[in-house]
Each structure stands twice: as structure tokens, then as C-alpha cells.
Amino acid sequence: MRLHEYQAKEVFAEAGMPTPESVLAESTDEVLDAAESIGYPVAVKAQVHVGGRGKAGGIELAESDEEAREAADSILGMDLKGYTVERVLVEQAVDFVDELYVGVTMDRGAGEPVAMVSSEGGVDIESVAEESPEAIAREHVDPAFGMHHYQANRAVYDAGVDRAVASDVASVLTTLFDLWEDRDASEAEINPLMITGDDEVVAADAVMNIDDDALFRQPDLAEMEEAAAGDDLEAKANEYGFDYVRLDGNVGIIGNGAGLVMTTLDLVDYYGGEPANFLDIGGGAKAERVANALDMVFSDDNVDSVVFNLFGGITRGDEVARGINSAIEEFDELPKPVVVRLAGTNAEEGMEILNADALDIEQTLEGAVQRSVEQAGGAQ
Structure with a gap:
């Protein structure tokens, strides 16, 4: 479960994290009232689950009622990477001199949590990790003992980090790790952690994702789930019983198994594409289930092509193929190209059954991913 920024900041503030004064608003009048209460200048920030909100026009600074009204009218109701903005966070603007990144996640390769700090805050941390990995300091933590202050x-x-604020930044990192652990988070980060001219640290952003399987231990966070969803597709995924995560790319991905889907995501990225989603339809591939999955992916305006990575196990490959054929019969014309790769039990029989007139069929996963990336516009 992904928390919205305003929800994550509530959790951070309760733990003693320094956060700006802020008010959630759903209308222009509420934005103006909040700005007057907080005092100008303020930031008006779209509350949707996407990165790069500022670059996409989802964050505006306002120094007057007129500017706040313009920001509210511009952001509320806008389509931000496929999400409709229904709420904004009106927040006290921070006069900063530096921006840092701090974060905690699980390093699955090392089998341990990892805490991270970077002096290159305020930008896409994934780009920093790819282009300048040395700019991110990492500290692995033994989960049996937790994070020590020296770490x-x-x-x-x-x-x-500047010595004048190093102690405060270390305190924020320690608190963030404790929250990550105590709240059963899969990821927690602040980007940026702003440094003011008075050497104060302020969490100007907040990200916190919670392990769905641990929500029974976090009843207060579970209550936030409906408000945190904020997306019709994710609500539909819950209704269908799919494991679904919406991403920022344009290659739709459907598979019957989390490992298959993750592998497909990695290959889309490897071949220069950008995944639009993680969609695991689970065991079996009956026509109705496949049709529901296609309906979901086709409903995402960001998607330009779809790749199926399916494995015939208990459900044989020929049954999977019949399910796909039955599903696409529900569409007069597929709105987007669909590439299918089928493996496992009776895969050859299934490949022969698939409707080659409506679908693009590939023998290998690599070939299927490459074709789908090409259909989506090629490497980004």
C-alpha cells in the first residue's frame, strides 16, 4: 500500500520528524483558506502516486491569493501521468540552501535493509544511482540489532553532508529507519530533505509504502488504504483480485506469476522501454480473467502496447491460449497491439491455438519484450 505524501507526513510528524505546516485541500476555496492560515509563500502540491510531479506541473509556488488561486485552478482536476488530481497539499514553503536525499529500503541482494543518504537530493534518485552511484552513501543494517547511531x-x-547539520540529518535517518521497521514499510524516503539558512532540516517530501501482508499489524495505516488508493485502476484490480501496481511507462505488462512479471519488467527496462504497470493475474488464465486484465491495461491512457508473459503449469498452455482467444473475442478490435509469449506445459500446442490474426506471437520472452517496446515507440 502506497501512502500519499500528506499521509506519510502525518506518520513522520508523529514520530518527531520535522515537516512543514500543511493543510489538505479539495477545492480552490479550501486552497485559499489554507494558504491564508499558513501564511505565504506556500507550495500547492498534487496528491497522486507519481514521481516527477514538479516537472509535470503538479507543484506550484504561490506568494499571493491570486497566485494560489491560479495554482489551484491549474492543478485540481488536471491529468497527471494518467491520474486525475482531486486533492492538493497546501504547504508552508521552505527557504532552503541545500537539498539532500535520505531513504530506507530492503536490499534483496544483500538480504538486509539498507539506509541511504545522498547530497544530490531534489532530483530523481534512480537517475543518480544509475549515473553517479558514488553520490549515494549506503549503510546495511542487521535487522536483529537495528540501526546504530554510528551507522x-x-x-x-x-x-x-555539512558538519553543521550532520547530527540532525543522522537523527532523521535513524528515525526513518525506525519507522520503516516499526511500520512494516517496504520503502521510506525523504526527497528532498531541505536544509535552511538557519541550519534546520525539514522533510519537504515524504514517501512511505507499506507491506500489504502486514497491514493487519498496522490498523491505523490500514484505515488510510481507501484514501491512499486514489486510482480507479487500482480499485478495479482489488475488485478483480489482481496484484497490480501502476507505473509511469507505456508498456503494459501482464503475467501469471509475480516472478514472471518482475522478469518482464526488468527486460522492458533492459531493452530501453518503460513499464506501465505490474499486473499478476495469478493462477489460471480463464477467459474472463484474461479479459479483465486486458480491460485494465487498455484503460490506462499511458499504455501504447501490451506484452503477455504466460506460463502453462497446472493450467496447461493450450487452456491458457483458449482463454486468451476467448478474451480478445470480446473486443471488436484490440485498441493497442498485444504481444504474447507462452511457455510451460503444452506451450507448443498453445502457440498454435493463439489467434495470430489479432495477436503478435513470439517464441521467446526476449523477442516478445523487444517487439512490445518497439510498438510502444522504441527505447526512451
Whole structure:
């Protein structure tokens, strides 16, 4: 479960994290009232589950009623990477001199949590990790003992954080790790953690994703789930019983198994494409289930092509193929190209059954992904 920024900041503030004064608003009048209450200048920030909100026009600064009204009218109701903005966070603007990144997640390769600090905050941290990995200081944490203060201090020192604020940044990192652990989070980050001219640190953004399987231990966070969803497709996925996560790309991905879907996501990225979603339809591939999956992916305006990565296990490949054929018969014409790769039990029989007039069929997963990336416009 992904929390919205305003929800994550509530959790952070309760833990003693320094956050700006803010008010949630759903209308222009509420934005103006909030701005007057907080005092100008303020930031008006779209509350949707996408990255790069600022670059996409989802964050505006306002120094007067007129500017706040313009920002509210511009952001509320806008389509932001496929999401309709229904709420904004009106927040006290921070006069900063530096921006940092701090985050905690699970390093599955190392089998341990990892805490991270970077002096290159305020930008896409994934780009920093790819282009300048040395700019991110990492500290692995033994889950049996938790994060020690010396580890937080070392990460801050390795990141080159100014000594005047190093202790406060280390304290924020320690608190963030404790929240990540205590709240059963899969990811927690602040980007940016702003440094003011008075050497104060402020969490100007907040990201927190919670492990769905642990929500029974987090009843207060579970209550936030409906408000956190904020997306018709994710609500539809819950209704259908799919494991679904919406992403920012344009290659739709459908598979029957989490491992298959993750592998497909990795290959889409490897061949220069950008995944639009994670969609695991689970065991079996009956016509209705496949049709529901296609309906979901076709409903995402960001999607330009779809790739199926399916495995015939208990459900044989020929049954999977019949399910796909039955599903596409519900469409007069497929609105977007669909590439299918089928493997496993009776895969050859299934490949022969698939409707080659409506679908693009590939023998290998690599070939299927490459074709789908090409159909979506090629490498980005």
C-alpha cells in the first residue's frame, strides 16, 4: 500500500520528524483558506502516486491569493501521468540552501535493509544511482540489532553532508529507519530533505509504502488504504483480485506469476522501454480473467502496447491460449497491439491455438519484450 505524501507526513510528524505546516485541500476555496492560515509563500502540491510531479506541473509556488488561486485552478482536476488530481497539499514553503536525499529500503541482494543518504537530493534518485552511484552513501543494517547511531553518522559523513547539520540529518535517518521497521514499510524516503539558512532540516517530501501482508499489524495505516488508493485502476484490480501496481511507462505488462512479471519488467527496462504497470493475474488464465486484465491495461491512457508473459503449469498452455482467444473475442478490435509469449506445459500446442490474426506471437520472452517496446515507440 502506497501512502500519499500528506499521509506519510502525518506518520513522520508523529514520530518527531520535522515537516512543514500543511493543510489538505479539495477545492480552490479550501486552497485559499489554507494558504491564508499558513501564511505565504506556500507550495500547492498534487496528491497522486507519481514521481516527477514538479516537472509535470503538479507543484506550484504561490506568494499571493491570486497566485494560489491560479495554482489551484491549474492543478485540481488536471491529468497527471494518467491520474486525475482531486486533492492538493497546501504547504508552508521552505527557504532552503541545500537539498539532500535520505531513504530506507530492503536490499534483496544483500538480504538486509539498507539506509541511504545522498547530497544530490531534489532530483530523481534512480537517475543518480544509475549515473553517479558514488553520490549515494549506503549503510546495511542487521535487522536483529537495528540501526546504530554510528551507522547513521557514518552514512551522513560518507555522503559529504555539512558538519553543521550532520547530527540532525543522522537523527532523521535513524528515525526513518525506525519507522520503516516499526511500520512494516517496504520503502521510506525523504526527497528532498531541505536544509535552511538557519541550519534546520525539514522533510519537504515524504514517501512511505507499506507491506500489504502486514497491514493487519498496522490498523491505523490500514484505515488510510481507501484514501491512499486514489486510482480507479487500482480499485478495479482489488475488485478483480489482481496484484497490480501502476507505473509511469507505456508498456503494459501482464503475467501469471509475480516472478514472471518482475522478469518482464526488468527486460522492458533492459531493452530501453518503460513499464506501465505490474499486473499478476495469478493462477489460471480463464477467459474472463484474461479479459479483465486486458480491460485494465487498455484503460490506462499511458499504455501504447501490451506484452503477455504466460506460463502453462497446472493450467496447461493450450487452456491458457483458449482463454486468451476467448478474451480478445470480446473486443471488436484490440485498441493497442498485444504481444504474447507462452511457455510451460503444452506451450507448443498453445502457440498454435493463439489467434495470430489479432495477436503478435513470439517464441521467446526476449523477442516478445523487444517487439512490445518497439510498438510502444522504441527505447526512451
